[in-house]
Amino acid sequence: MAKRTSDVTESGAVEAPDLESSAVDAPKHGFFVRLYTGTGAFEVVGRRKLWYTISGVIVAVCIASMVLRGFTFGIDFEGGTKVSMPAAGVTTERVEEVFSQALGKDTETVVMVGNGPSATVQIRSEALNNDETTKLRDALFDAFQPKGLDGQPSKQAISDSAVSETWGGQITNKALLALVVFLVLAATYIAVRYERYMAISAMATLFFDLVVTAGVYSLVGFEVTPATVIGLLTILGFSLYDTVIVFDKVEENTHGFQHTTRRTFAEQANLAINQTFMRSINTSLISVLPILSLMVVAVWLLGVGTLKDLALVQLVGVIVGTYSSIFFATPLLVTLRERTELVRTHTRRVLSRRKPTAERSRRAPETTAPDDDTDAEQETVSAVSSAPATGKHAVADKPVPGARPIRPTTSRTGRPAGKRNTRRR
Structure with missing residues (x-):
């Protein structure tokens, strides 16, 4: 059985037992078991460079499509x-x-x-x-x-x-105004509710969702209508909701993290993502099902183009928003927080604690010398006790000139002291 240890932090709080060694020996569960239990088995934050690369490629393709191909605007915009x-x-x-x-x-x-x-x-x-x-x-x-x-x-x-084209221009201006107002209100709420790094990450995630959703419309050639703009505002709200759910769990896990050395800030954030995996997936599925039903009713039954445009942008937005809240928002938050001195210092403490004791002692400066007579005396005693027991005196045992000679310790009978005369009288 793996040994469990508990530490007392600088603030006096007792840390939870260190289960790292026992976790290695624990049996590996299946994919769905790990997904439902949320034990931190899925490494998301630790591979954030991979997700940054994938997200960067997606954004680059979408921007290139919007610049080169443009959009297919509906009659309400172009007249x-x-x-x-x-x-x-x-x-x-x-x-x-x-x-x-x-x-x-x-x-x-x-x-x-x-x-x-x-x-x-x-x-x-x-x-x-x-x-x-x-x-x-x-x-x-x-x-x-x-x-x-x-x-x-x-x-x-x-x-x-x-x-008319004038009507289309008015719709475009109102749509842009509504988008700006929404972003300002969302940024204000997050800045008040959470700290600034979470606000920056959430705003960057909303920008990512906006660019990718618009890029998908440009790539596929979907027609942009007023219903598309309404649906875009709706999915931005969904993305913000999903991001706030993950951030709320991150805030709960990292509260007072500097007083413990069990996990780093990045590991606590990765655990929060694992703990909200199923919540994000269930929320997305529950959102996608009525959207698909709306598309079926709009396209195959009623033939209402407005409903189709509204459902289409919501379907794309829900998928993009779920991806960004898991693989973009929280990794970006960790990257920003790791630039602070508090998180860097705490990470060094955690990593130093995990090093083996022998390695820590080897790297420690070997300038320690006995600073009192006790250590020297112990060394002398050990040296004397380890000398061979012979009948001759060692060099160190020679009498000092002028000193009183030491007589052998014997009894009056001539026998060594400590031995009794067992001869019967």
Whole structure:
């Protein structure tokens, strides 16, 4: 059985038993057992350079995509005209052909939205005047004969809407204003609730989530709509919530860490991540399930494009937010805290305590000399006791000139002292 030791810290508090040696001999549990128990078996903070590299590559790819490819903005941002009609017996290629023949120019996008009887075709193009819109509606009605609510062909089944560029600019400005206000409020709350290093790490994590989510939209070509902006603010709130959960556990584990030498600050933070693994995963799963349900209802049943845009950005954001709260926020916090003198000193104390006793004594300065007569006397006694027992006097036993000679210790009978005369009288 491994030996357990307990230490008394400088503040007088008794540390918990050192179970490092027993942990080595303990049986290794399975992946899910370690995941649920949260014993610190998963090394996250210790491999933070790897996570920094992965996160840096992701951010670099996303920024490059946003710069080179840009975004696919919806009609609400760029302005233009949108025409919709039932999708029964309609194909996107045929719609594009009718559009080109009617107006003599190409359309921007033609998409199918929804499934079944509620499916619709949406045509988006640059801003059309009234004459062009009327001509397009007539051409579509002649080509496809869309049916109205009564089941009979009707031009009323074809609807159109126009959005000016001014309206799109107003939406963009309001979206940016809402984003800035949210970031300021979040930073203020974290700075008041936690210490400054946690606030810096949380803000950096939010920036990471924002860049990566936007980069995914740029890479895949998802359309950016007002619903996308609303969903983006929602997932930023989710990411902040998940980060605060982990930080709260880190704060609990590292409270008064400088008074103990059982674990370093980084190890306490890594333990906090392990202890909140299942909470983060369960929260993400519970958030993803209704989002997937919303996408199914929006795309295949109702055909509502706004719900699809809202659910899409939330799905991407939840996945990115879960990753950043575990593999980016807490490792960044540890990196910032390890720059402080308090954490550096404590880490040196912990590592020094874990060194073997022989190594510590070997590295200690060997300048210790006897500072009193006791040590010298003990050395003399040991040297004398170790001398061979012969009948001759040693050199050190020669009489000093002028000194009284030492008589042999014998009894009156001539026998050595200490021996009795056992002869019977």
